[in-house]
Amino acid sequence: MKKTRILLFTLISFSLLTSNLSAKEARYPEFGNGRIPQVLAKANEYMVSSANPYATEAGLRILEKGGSAIDAAITVQLVLNLVEPESSGIGGGAFSLYWDNENKKLSSYDGREKAPMLATEKLFQEDGKNMNWWEALAGGRAVGVPGVVAMLEKVHKQHGKLPWADLFEDAIKLAEDGFEISPKLGQSILNKTNPALGRYEESWRYFFPNGKPLAAGTIKKNPQFAMTLRRIALLGAKGFYKGQIAMDIVTAVNAAVDNPGLMTVADMANYEAVERPPVCANYKVYKVCGMGPPTSGGMTVIQILKLLEDKDLAQYQPLSVESAHLFAQAGKLAYADRGKYMADADFVNVPVEGLIDESYLKERAKLIGEKDMGKAEAGVPPNADANWKQSKSPEQPSTTHFSIVDKQGNGFSMTSSIEMAFGSTVMVDGFLLNNQLTDFSFSNEKDGNKIANRVQPGKRPRSSMSPFMVFDKDDQLVMLIGSPGGSRIINYVAKTMLGVIEWNMDIQEAISMPHYVNRNGTTDLEQDTDAASLKEGLEAIGHKVSVRDLNSGLHGIVRTEAGLEGGADPRRVGKALGK
Ligand code: GLU
Numbered sequence: 001m002k003k004t005r006i007l008l009f010t011l012i013s014f015s016l017l018t019s020n021l022s023a024k025e026a027r028y029p030e031f032g033n034g035r036i037p038q039v040l041a042k043a044n045e046y047m048v049s050s051a052n053p054y055a056t057e058a059g060l061r062i063l064e065k066g067g068s069a070i071d072a073a074i075t076v077q078l079v080l081n082l083v084e085p086e087s088s089g090i091g092g093g094a095f096s097l098y099w100d101n102e103n104k105k106l107s108s109y110d111g112r113e114k115a116p117m118l119a120t121e122k123l124f125q126e127d128g129k130n131m132n133w134w135e136a137l138a139g140g141r142a143v144g145v146p147g148v149v150a151m152l153e154k155v156h157k158q159h160g161k162l163p164w165a166d167l168f169e170d171a172i173k174l175a176e177d178g179f180e181i182s183p184k185l186g187q188s189i190l191n192k193t194n195p196a197l198g199r200y201e202e203s204w205r206y207f208f209p210n211g212k213p214l215a216a217g218t219i220k221k222n223p224q225f226a227m228t229l230r231r232i233a234l235l236g237a238k239g240f241y242k243g244q245i246a247m248d249i250v251t252a253v254n255a256a257v258d259n260p261g262l263m264t265v266a267d268m269a270n271y272e273a274v275e276r277p278p279v280c281a282n283y284k285v286y287k288v289c290g291m292g293p294p295t296s297g298g299m300t301v302i303q304i305l306k307l308l309e310d311k312d313l314a315q316y317q318p319l320s321v322e323s324a325h326l327f328a329q330a331g332k333l334a335y336a337d338r339g340k341y342m343a344d345a346d347f348v349n350v351p352v353e354g355l356i357d358e359s360y361l362k363e364r365a366k367l368i369g370e371k372d373m374g375k376a377e378a379g380v381p382p383n384a385d386a387n388w389k390q391s392k393s394p395e396q397p398s399t400t401h402f403s404i405v406d407k408q409g410n411g412f413s414m415t416s417s418i419e420m421a422f423g424s425t426v427m428v429d430g431f432l433l434n435n436q437l438t439d440f441s442f443s444n445e446k447d448g449n450k451i452a453n454r455v456q457p458g459k460r461p462r463s464s465m466s467p468f469m470v471f472d473k474d475d476q477l478v479m480l481i482g483s484p485g486g487s488r489i490i491n492y493v494a495k496t497m498l499g500v501i502e503w504n505m506d507i508q509e510a511i512s513m514p515h516y517v518n519r520n521g522t523t524d525l526e527q528d529t530d531a532a533s534l535k536e537g538l539e540a541i542g543h544k545v546s547v548r549d550l551n552s553g554l555h556g557i558v559r560t561e562a563g564l565e566g567g568a569d570p571r572r573v574g575k576a577l578g579k
Helices: 002-021 053-064 069-083 134-137 148-159 164-177 183-190 199-208 223-235 245-253 264-269 297-311 321-341 358-365 484-500 507-512 531-540
Strands: 041-043 047-049 095-101 104-111 274-276 279-283 286-290 400-405 411-417 467-469 477-481 514-517 523-527 545-548 556-558 561-570 575-578
Touching: 041 047, 047 053, 047 069, 047 297, 047 556, 047 561, 053 069, 053 164, 053 400, 053 575, 069 095, 069 148, 069 164, 069 223, 069 400, 069 411, 069 477, 095 148, 095 400, 095 467, 104 148, 104 286, 148 164, 164 223, 223 245, 274 477, 279 477, 286 297, 297 321, 297 358, 297 484, 321 358, 321 484, 321 514, 321 523, 321 531, 400 477, 411 467, 411 477, 467 484, 477 484, 507 556, 507 561, 523 531, 556 575
Parallel strands: 041 575, 400 556, 523 545
Antiparallel strands: 041 561, 047 400, 047 575, 095 104, 095 411, 104 274, 279 286, 286 467, 400 411, 467 477, 477 556, 514 523, 556 561, 561 575
């Protein structure tokens, strides 16, 4: 009798535990106006901040077991692929920074998608004209060779502690048992955030079961994805880049009706993630480090910070005309350089050192005056090729960022993307494929001069993704941050760092602070927030202002004297948690 009771009790508590994992109860707070309440997370030992509570909790379980930051990151990414499929996953690409606390060594990794070898610089032109962006993104044409799996495996080989296959268990279980569709995903399907979603068979069946949009709150299973994960768990990255999964990707890309692509199995088999030198600069007493080309994120965030370093922002209120004005002017100058010089440095000469050169930026900062400067021209940084033409490539909000600190103080900061929400809308083996190649310039030249970010075979499109880390003067990791948001990512990340460093905010306050951004055009103010009240004051000094939705997804961790503090963006449904 006693024994049966114990057994029964164990069974009940086990099923409570698993039902918790498989989400039989409501998982998400109300997301009515597109914002949820977020409170500062505090911890002593370790922490995860990501765009979804399932992912954050799964990551914490790995850290609890003694996993390193990359171990937890693999679990977080795989769970995100399942529960936030619109934003990132193994069908996409990513950039990351790893801080090895014992050896005090920072590494950065490039898992960006590559153009297939058959792609030409006119990939996005038809009859001599640039394609419509919305038509270009759907189907196979814009699918780059995915980089996430190769990158995670590379970092795991260097810094992983737990076995690779163990890191797949949570995502497999959740995919088989079911998870709750988040309000963010439900709304993105319902609102047709990507108008092409449903055009291709597998995503139609998955996101529109019985012909109806998958609704928030539904418990959903993804057994195909579970099978895919089982294979990669068993075979490693090879199980993704070679064999049936690779073949399925290539077939789906080339068979996409109306807009097929050009990928081959050789493109898949030859993909390699690359470890590259991080891009660092001093900002006051701190060292800030980001990712170099092919993302523009590291260099452009650093430019904004350095252009503002001598402006003593702390003397102004964060939400003031003065602060927004200065931030917008720095943004204009930095984005002008970004548009002209930044692309994949494996293919074009990117003057990385010149673009973050102290004296060059000191000169550029002199262009910031009391009135708006109008459209900024790119400067001529040391060692630059001044003949490049400005590149334009619109980016839409999707993507995800997560930050992790483990028990040993190692850190991982990763931004991961399939580009547009739902990527190319082509789904294979339970996951979506990216449309990252639309981050290339559609035009290949202007006035006879080449555009640095034009399509070339095997090249990686320029990105804005900006995973960052900040170190204090003793070389201690004190902050990890990053965000989605297309090319506005750069503004979001720079502004959040200034919130913490200049305005002494905690990381949650800095993330929640209403946004103002400028990408060398209008000064955008976040609608339905106090930032909108800056409009008149900014217009009075010459700004063209647009009040609009500014959908960041900042997820950061800060180490203070009291311990770890984490923040999650109220504009998404994520969570920061630690122990
Ligand atoms: N594709 C963009 C990039 O690589 C990110 C898109 C987004 O954040 O929505 O910069």
